[in-house]
Amino acid sequence: MFAYVEPLAPAGLALYNTLVAFCIVVVVLRNGAAVIQLAVALYANRREAEPTRDAFDLWQRTEATAPRISVIAPAFNEELSIAQSIQSLLSLQYPDLEVIVVNDGSKDRTMAILHDTFGLFPAEREIDRALHGTRVVGTYASRDHDNLFVVDKENGRKADATNAGISYSTGELICIIDADSVIDPEGLLRAVQPFIEGDETVIAVGGSIRIANGCTIRNGSVVDVGTGRDWLPLFQTLEYFRAFLGGRVASARLSMLLLISGAFGLFRRDVLIEAGGYQHDSLGEDLELLVRLQRIAFEQNRPHTVAYLPEICCWTEAPFTIEGIRNQRTRWQQGGLQVFFKHRKMLFNPRYGRLGMFAFPLLALEDLIGPIVELLGYMLMVVGLIFGILNSAVAILFFLLTCVFGSLMSAAVLIIEERQPRPVFGARDLGWLLIAAVVENFGYRQLIQYYRLRGVVHFMKKKTAWAAVPRMGLGVKAPPRHAGERRKADRSIEARAPEAPPAS
Amino acid sequence: MTLFWAMIEGLPPLRFPEGPTAAVAGGCALLAAIFLWLLVRRVLATLRHRNSQAANLFGVRELTSCVIGDGPVDLDHLRDTLEQTPTAAILQFMRLHRGAPQAVVIAQAELAGVFDPALKALGCGTVSREIEALKQLQFARGPRFRSAVLKQAIRGSTPLIRVEALFTYIAMGSRPSEIALAAWIDDTGPTLTPRHLALFQLVADRLPGDLSYLAKAVETRAFQEQFAVLAVQHEHLHHPLPAMGAAARLRAPVKPALRIA
Numbered sequence: 001m002f003a004y005v006e007p008l009a010p011a012g013l014a015l016y017n018t019l020v021a022f023c024i025v026v027v028v029l030r031n032g033a034a035v036i037q038l039a040v041a042l043y044a045n046r047r048e049a050e051p052t053r054d055a056f057d058l059w060q061r062t063e064a065t066a067p068r069i070s071v072i073a074p075a076f077n078e079e080l081s082i083a084q085s086i087q088s089l090l091s092l093q094y095p096d097l098e099v100i101v102v103n104d105g106s107k108d109r110t111m112a113i114l115h116d117t118f119g120l121f122p123a124e125r126e127i128d129r130a131l132h133g134t135r136v137v138g139t140y141a142s143r144d145h146d147n148l149f150v151v152d153k154e155n156g157r158k159a160d161a162t163n164a165g166i167s168y169s170t171g172e173l174i175c176i177i178d179a180d181s182v183i184d185p186e187g188l189l190r191a192v193q194p195f196i197e198g199d200e201t202v203i204a205v206g207g208s209i210r211i212a213n214g215c216t217i218r219n220g221s222v223v224d225v226g227t228g229r230d231w232l233p234l235f236q237t238l239e240y241f242r243a244f245l246g247g248r249v250a251s252a253r254l255s256m257l258l259l260i261s262g263a264f265g266l267f268r269r270d271v272l273i274e275a276g277g278y279q280h281d282s283l284g285e286d287l288e289l290l291v292r293l294q295r296i297a298f299e300q301n302r303p304h305t306v307a308y309l310p311e312i313c314c315w316t317e318a319p320f321t322i323e324g325i326r327n328q329r330t331r332w333q334q335g336g337l338q339v340f341f342k343h344r345k346m347l348f349n350p351r352y353g354r355l356g357m358f359a360f361p362l363l364a365l366e367d368l369i370g371p372i373v374e375l376l377g378y379m380l381m382v383v384g385l386i387f388g389i390l391n392s393a394v395a396i397l398f399f400l401l402t403c404v405f406g407s408l409m410s411a412a413v414l415i416i417e418e419r420q421p422r423p424v425f426g427a428r429d430l431g432w433l434l435i436a437a438v439v440e441n442f443g444y445r446q447l448i449q450y451y452r453l454r455g456v457v458h459f460m461k462k463k464t465a466w467a468a469v470p471r472m473g474l475g476v477k478a479p480p481r482h483a484g485e486r487r488k489a490d491r492s493i494e495a496r497a498p499e500a501p502p503a504s
Numbered sequence: 505m506t507l508f509w510a511m512i513e514g515l516p517p518l519r520f521p522e523g524p525t526a527a528v529a530g531g532c533a534l535l536a537a538i539f540l541w542l543l544v545r546r547v548l549a550t551l552r553h554r555n556s557q558a559a560n561l562f563g564v565r566e567l568t569s570c571v572i573g574d575g576p577v578d579l580d581h582l583r584d585t586l587e588q589t590p591t592a593a594i595l596q597f598m599r600l601h602r603g604a605p606q607a608v609v610i611a612q613a614e615l616a617g618v619f620d621p622a623l624k625a626l627g628c629g630t631v632s633r634e635i636e637a638l639k640q641l642q643f644a645r646g647p648r649f650r651s652a653v654l655k656q657a658i659r660g661s662t663p664l665i666r667v668e669a670l671f672t673y674i675a676m677g678s679r680p681s682e683i684a685l686a687a688w689i690d691d692t693g694p695t696l697t698p699r700h701l702a703l704f705q706l707v708a709d710r711l712p713g714d715l716s717y718l719a720k721a722v723e724t725r726a727f728q729e730q731f732a733v734l735a736v737q738h739e740h741l742h743h744p745l746p747a748m749g750a751a752a753r754l755r756a757p758v759k760p761a762l763r764i765a
Contacts, residue, residue, distance in 0.1 A: 397520055398524070405531070407535050408538070427546045427547045
């Protein structure tokens with residue numbers, strides 16, 4: 001033992017030990033939950049039937065009974081990509097598909113491009129219930145595609161635009177997809193299977209989100225899977241694997257799924273309408289929606305199922321700058337806390353089943369207690385070393401153990417990834433991912449914890465501004481490597497990035 | 505910097521406790537082993553994928569040249585080709601072709617034992633393997649394949665296998681007996697799902713001239729929807745009240761039965 005200062009007084013030491021014990025309990029609970037989730041995911045992966053790889057098979061089975069799906073694509077200032085995105089959605093393989101584009105008061109040429117590309121003409125459509133809060137300027141059908149419908153409305157947030165799309169939809173099922181994401185062509189055919197094979201209790205189906213940075217995208221579909229060589233997207237790829245192939249699979253299997261990502265989800269329309277669609281004022285609107293849908297179902301004593309199919313793949317672009325990650329993670333954290341406090345009645349409430357007894361406490365552990373304890377742990381380590389309470393060898397070993405544990409978790413999800421029925425990375429990309437699984441423990445994880453803590457602070461200060469996350473655009477293989485170029489790219493992207501929607 | 509080194513030199517030597525050190529070392533070794541295994545597996549899978557793609561393309565081309573063309577098919581040559589062609593390529597050929605070329609390849613493939621591994625995989629207990637086997641067997645036509653698939657449709661270990669097996673059975677051009685179909689409907693649980701619709705639609709599409717058979721099976725559980733079978737169902741609903749009772753249990757609408765009642 002080595003102390004730089006005088007030892008702590010007994011009262012201080014007792015406080016220190018209590019805090020350390022608290023931190024250890026939280027760490028054990030969090031890691032225990034992660035291990036259980038991973039074990040369940042591995043079990044499910046081994047036990048469950050391998051989904052068909054063949055789109056032909058899926059089509060043949062689905063064709064006779066395919067419920068109509070309305071794909072909602074909200075768009076705001078997307079003149080650069082709107083035509084390609086909509087073409088990509090129109091070319092999805094599905095027997096009965098309708099695409100509803102909602103122009104959310106874009107200030108650029110988005111609407112003009114839609115007019116020119118798809119030959120729009122004014123068309124009326126009756127709606128049974130308006131979920132949106134802003135005025136609709138006009139509605140249009142297309143001369144070239146009879147399954148395309150465009151709603152032009154005043155600016156609101158993405159949630160409002162999506163609600164407008166739901167209001168004008170005619171499908172039994174609603175597919176919510178980000179306009180800047182790409183879904184595998186047979187994704188809808190896969191996603192609809194639980195609705196066809198299950199009974200009427202299925203209310204929503206989610207799929208996995210994958211990082212598209214480093215992939216080659218042509219004509220709106222991913223033709224070559226890659227990771228690129230930049231650390232930030234590599235780290236995020238691993239994070240997404242852990243979330244979508246580990247945690248979500250286990251949560252769905254245990255009927256504890258709280259989140260279907262806003263980038264891709266399929267919902268029953270009647271359930272969405274009944275619940276009033278997305279909440280306009282939420283920073284985590286996707287999380288909030290699914291929690292609310294399930295809460296309503298529990299309160300009405302209605303059996304319900306939320307399915308999750310990891311084989312459905314939606315490709316999205318990850319932020320490639322520190323600023324982008326900071327804004328994204330801060331917002332996610334705020335959103336999580338908003339949802340937690342809004343639905344806190346569900347916490348340890350047996351009326352809400354496993355959702356209340358397990359999923360919500362886990363949300364509290366992860367989003368509320370987790371970031372604070374993590375920071376507290378680092379502070380206690382420093383204090384312990386300074387006052388000579390903590391053996392430095394033990395501190396180093398403890399840190400290394402957490403690193404090995406984290407890397408093993410990543411390795412386990414990469415084993416699950418091996419069995420997925422879709423193109424996987426080549427050996428070289430896998431090698432980079434394996435290196436990233438080790439490297440991320442030294443700096444990146446701590447940074448993410450700091451951003452999450454920042455989210456907690458923003459939540460407490462009630463900051464609700466939606467900070468933009470700079471994007472390069474799908475299919476752009478690598479961001480600029482040098483810091484100067486990167487800053488320049490950020491500035492140019494921010495110049496065309498959507499404005500932060502008005503805070504409510 | 506000097507101050508830093510002075511501090512480092514002032515530190516006592518680190519003494520790592522044995523237990524946690526062993527845990528870290530063990531974890532690192534396990535991690536290295538997993539990484540190595542993943543990498544080797546991925547490299548081998550990539551090579552295998554490339555080779556199999558080339559072999560499949562070549563196989564399909566060979567089979568096509570054997571079967572399609574003027575004059576009668578040289579069966580000996582076809583048998584030789586089948587023996588050298590990977591199963592995936594043979595199945596791909598069967599997917600791509602219809603009519604006489606498909607029939608002759610199926611017949612020879614059955615004789616050459618192409619479907620035997622799939623037949624053996626039925627009932628192996630692994631759901632994914634059984635489903636994969638059923639997908640292969642949809643091209644088989646021999647009675648032993650049909651009876652094996654029907655057996656799976658009725659006694660398969662999970663509902664998923666039973667559904668797949670029944671789909672396969674119908675895709676093989678067979679029709680299950682009314683009893684088998686009714687047993688299957690009973691077996692899938694108390695609620696009628698869109699999956700049932702898909703099945704009946706499939707039967708109706710494949711056997712348009714024999715809807716009364718379908719209607720009999722449908723009648724068992726008073727199932728109805730807006731399909732062509734409805735008219736036939738009307739004719740066969742001799743006892744509407746029991747059908748209504750069954751439908752009530754199923755929570756399925758029985759408009760025809762109600763009208764008769």
